Amino acid sequence: MIRYGMAQWQHPAWVNWLYPASLPSAARIGRYSQVFSTVEVGSTFYTKVDDAQLLRWYESVMDGFRFSFKAPQAVTHRLTERPWREVQRDWSVFMESLKALQAKLGPTMLQFPAVYDERALDTMLALCDMWTLSTPLSVEVRHLVYFDKSETETSFLSALSSRGVNRVVMDSRPVFSTEAYCESLMDAQKKKPRVPCHPIATANHPVVRFIGHPDLPRNEPWLNQWAAKLSQWLSEGLTPSVFVHSSDNIAAPTLAAKLDEKVCLLTSNYQSALVLPQSQEQVSLW
Template identity: 30%
Template sequence: MWTLAPWQGRFLPHPLPPKERLRAYASWCNAVEGNTTFYATPTRDTVETWAGQTDPGFRFIPKLPKTITHERRLGDVEEELRAFLAAIEPLGPRAHTLWVQLPAAFAPADLGALAAFLRRLPGSYRYGVEVRHRAFFEDARAARLLEQVLAGAGAEWIPFDTVTLFQSLPTSDAERDAWLKKPRVPRRSRALTDRPVVRYLGRDDVDRTVEGWRFWVDTVAAWLREGRSPTVFVHTPDNAEALPLARRFHDDVRAVLPRVEPLPEPVPAEPPALF
């Protein structure tokens, strides 16, 4: 995500060598979704460069590879899991939560596979699971069974809030594409652990995106008061304004809870003018 083209030269300095791009992103935000790991396990050398560009307190939420979660559906994945865990080891404490995103076809009947998989995972990491089957959101028994499985492993349920996206018809190509690809499920906001993770998807219109996250501002402030350490990712369909929006969300939470530390000033996209 830190190499998104619309950010280059606007929010992040451009051009930058690959080994400096994450450092520039980390001056804007203190966490990142590891979405690229879903498509391929990175080399250990690559992950070492990620660690070298970020402070120990920076949060990576790397997604398990799709070969594990989507292609093999959590079964017979020992080799792939071992390779993934070896690759991300250089992140150290930066590996805040390992993200198990399950396909929409993963239903309540498959919870046995999830429970067995979570039992095999090393206890040195924290885990979060994202489900997309509507039964987990609409059937109280299915939700309760999933929570029991997650609680047994100390894992979090990662909600993907798309309510704002689907409130009205799309008005851009990016929104139309998101309508086709993103899950349309009810909002869920119950935290199971001290490290809740939220994915929020707004609209390409900034005002509508901000209006849609009001619920999460109050929820996150409440979690902080309870002593939890939440991580929130702010998206829009085109993600063009995601960096300043993420900082604006942080500021909105600080307006409710002033004790929250401000984010550092980001690296300027352009060098300062001489005159």
């Protein structure tokens, strides 16, 4: 199957669409999990989330749902400036906090910043080697040396593959395909990495982060490419997680549904589990 999700489970523009306005904010994750099968959780990157809160989220979602938590920035973004024993400690504490959630865990993300080049690779891999959970692990890198299609990228991919670790494939091509003519595009182009898109699976649960353009029809060429790649991965027995963003995330669910429609057309015996509530406003965007 393909697990589709967003970078968040609630958005003001999704009220009276993905969930009714009468639904309490705390209950929206449950409604979200009835539509999508995964979510990218960035809050664990920025702060320590209490174990009790993690458990509440866990108990709120459907049994087949999967969380993809981001590792704390103290681990991934201060990797070389802190004592290694402190990084190890924080990584171990984070893994321990996820143990009770393993039945509903998708690929946990180690997201490394663009300042870490090939000199940090051994340390990044050492974190991968510490992974003790039975659930998938994924790695996102942003330094351009890891996209050189030569020795460094080959070594990186080989190292992930030998460990059964998934590469996160970032596709920000759509959001950089035009000049930033609105505030959301300006913000997205400042924050999202502009890296080449190399759709290579290194393990059984490849992770895709697709950053869509707010002019929805403009996304068609890239959605077509991803539909073909996802169909290929399905034929190989892989289980991709696809996290769909847009510059303001308002239409991200619509983009996910459009992508899944394209996968359905290309893949025999594929039954979509993604059905959005009807909304004339969203439909008319295409």
